[in-house]
Amino acid sequence: MTRPFIFINSAMSADGKISSTLHRQVRISGKEDLARVDLLRAESDAIMVGVGTVLADDPGLRVKSRELRDARRKKGQQEDPLRIIADSRARTPPSARLLGPGCLLAAAASAPQDRLEELSSKCEIIVCGKDQVDLEELFSRLYEMGIRRIMVEGGATLNWSLLKLGLVDELYVYVGAMLIGGEKAPTLVDGQGFKEHFPKLTLCSVQQLDEGVILRWKPKT
Numbered sequence: 088m089t090r091p092f093i094f095i096n097s098a099m100s101a102d103g104k105i106s107s108t109l110h111r112q113v114r115i116s117g118k119e120d121l122a123r124v125d126l127l128r129a130e131s132d133a134i135m136v137g138v139g140t141v142l143a144d145d146p147g148l149r150v151k152s153r154e155l156r157d158a159r160r161k162k163g164q165q166e167d168p169l170r171i172i173a174d175s176r177a178r179t180p181p182s183a184r185l186l187g188p189g190c191l192l193a194a195a196a197s198a199p200q201d202r203l204e205e206l207s208s209k210c211e212i213i214v215c216g217k218d219q220v221d222l223e224e225l226f227s228r229l230y231e232m233g234i235r236r237i238m239v240e241g242g243a244t245l246n247w248s249l250l251k252l253g254l255v256d257e258l259y260v261y262v263g264a265m266l267i268g269g270e271k272a273p274t275l276v277d278g279q280g281f282k283e284h285f286p287k288l289t290l291c292s293v294q295q296l297d298e299g300v301i302l303r304w305k306p307k308t
């Protein structure tokens with residue numbers, strides 16, 4: 088399958104949690120790391136999240152720095168990369184911050200028609216997959232649309248599906264100097280988990296940022 092380059096960027100606590108048992112956004116990284124994330128966004132054609140992250144955090148997913156936005160415009164790009172939501176049942180609230188021009192919602196064929204109609208005035212909609220978004224089909228269609236580099240910003244369930252399908256080329260994991268705990272708190276990768284044939288990673292770089300470290304990994308093929 089021809090698909091874009093796909094990388095995950097996530098921040099987790101020292102005990103591997105990306106949020107708390109309340110499933111609300113936790114500020115894990117600091118100023119230096121947020122600038123790094125902004126640069127990664129600006130260098131991407133699209134930013135993707137699962138609907139769980141939209142419901143929990145209501146992220147805007149825009150490039151924040153004026154300089155980076157200007158640089159994109161000078162290159163003939165939109166100031167913000169395309170914002171993509173994997174949302175099989177079209178559960179994204181119409182008030183979600185990431186909706187609007189430059190947003191694409193990927194839904195399954197079984198999504199309620201009235202939900203799709205309501206959301207279609209606020210974003211582009213792609214239907215792929217019967218009951219759940221077929222990620223391989225989605226990426227192949229995004230490639231045809233000219234999307235070459237996708238940054239995935241969570242959450243735990245979408246990360247799992249992507250890794251299980253072998254669709255991740257790189258992982259940036261910021262490990263923050265804090266503990267969250269809680270057996271029901273989301274971790275970097277949730278889903279059903281691997282029982283055997285655990286994917287192995289190659290460590291590409293380690294860098295201290297703020298009070299934590301950023302690790303860059305590549306899945307071994």
Ligand SMILES: NC(=O)c1ccc[n+]([C@@H]2O[C@H](COP(=O)([O-])OP(=O)(O)OC[C@H]3O[C@@H](n4cnc5c(N)ncnc54)[C@H](OP(=O)(O)O)[C@@H]3O)[C@@H](O)[C@H]2O)c1
Pocket residue numbers: 096097098099104105106107109110111112113115136137138139140141143144173174175176177178219220221222240241242243244245246248249273277
């Ligand atoms: N620290 C960080 O860097 C960071 C970043 C992002 C999020 N978070 C945290 O992560 C938590 C949200 O994670 P989450 O696991 O609940 O939600 P998620 O991974 O953001 O979204 C999962 C949902 O996406 C939908 N989806 C559609 N197609 C899918 C597919 N092929 N595979 C998997 N999912 C698919 C599914 O719902 P449908 O079946 O209804 O479509 C699924 O339940 C929040 O607590 C948030 O704060 C942390």
